[in-house]
Amino acid sequence: MDLPLFPLNTVLYPGSHLDLRIFEPRYLDMVRDCMRAQTGFGVCLIIGGQEVGTPAIPAAMGTEAHIVDFCSLPDGLLGITVQGRTRFRASQVRALDSGLIVARPERIPAEAPRPVPAQYGVLVTILERLADQDDAELVRADKASYDDAGWVGFRLADRLPVSLLERQQVLETEDPIARLDLLAHWLPRFQKE
Numbered sequence: 527m528d529l530p531l532f533p534l535n536t537v538l539y540p541g542s543h544l545d546l547r548i549f550e551p552r553y554l555d556m557v558r559d560c561m562r563a564q565t566g567f568g569v570c571l572i573i574g575g576q577e578v579g580t581p582a583i584p585a586a587m588g589t590e591a592h593i594v595d596f597c598s599l600p601d602g603l604l605g606i607t608v609q610g611r612t613r614f615r616a617s618q619v620r621a622l623d624s625g626l627i628v629a630r631p632e633r634i635p636a637e638a639p640r641p642v643p644a645q646y647g648v649l650v651t652i653l654e655r656l657a658d659q660d661d662a663e664l665v666r667a668d669k670a671s672y673d674d675a676g677w678v679g680f681r682l683a684d685r686l687p688v689s690l691l692e693r694q695q696v697l698e699t700e701d702p703i704a705r706l707d708l709l710a711h712w713l714p715r716f717q718k719e
Contacts, residue, residue: 529568529630533577548603555626569610572584588614591609652682
């Protein structure tokens with residue numbers, strides 16, 4: 527079954543939330559269809575083209591997003607909040623006459639929880655400090671999540687000022703411990719002298 531794709535200049539991780547403004551007819555129709563069928567759509571990083579206008583070229587891996595809230599924005603546009611669920615690899619990507627891109631998804635099974643190795647404890651400490659600064663998502667999180675390497679990696683990647691290609695690299699990394707290693711490697715860039 528085809529999955530509609532929403533190429534964006536962002537990367538969505540499993541468990542993450544994203545607010546979107548919907549105004550193009552192809553995406554309004556997509557949102558309507560997803561809400562009626564209670565299905566999701568794929569969020570993929572744009573690797574060629576633009577968010578608006580002609581169909582963009584999406585990255586081959588993305589995250590299936592499910593609509594968790596919607597509203598009418600002050601400017602009259604539709605606002606939706608989505609939550610990332612399952613990562614997928616896209617094949618047989620094509621554009622429909624409407625300009626909507628669809629693909630055949632190969633869903634990647636959810637990762638089993640794995641403890642955060644001691645050498646990556648600093649990454650957990652960073653998330654705990656962000657929670658202390660009233661990061662609502664981190665405050666609401668179950669304390670057990672802070673010892674799940676997959677959860678820690680995706681939450682930290684959401685918050686570090688890394689490039690879009692680095693964010694995509696985190697998404698595509700299959701092993702949660704390898705993800706932590708990437709983040710730990712990039713961390714010195716963000717420390718003050």
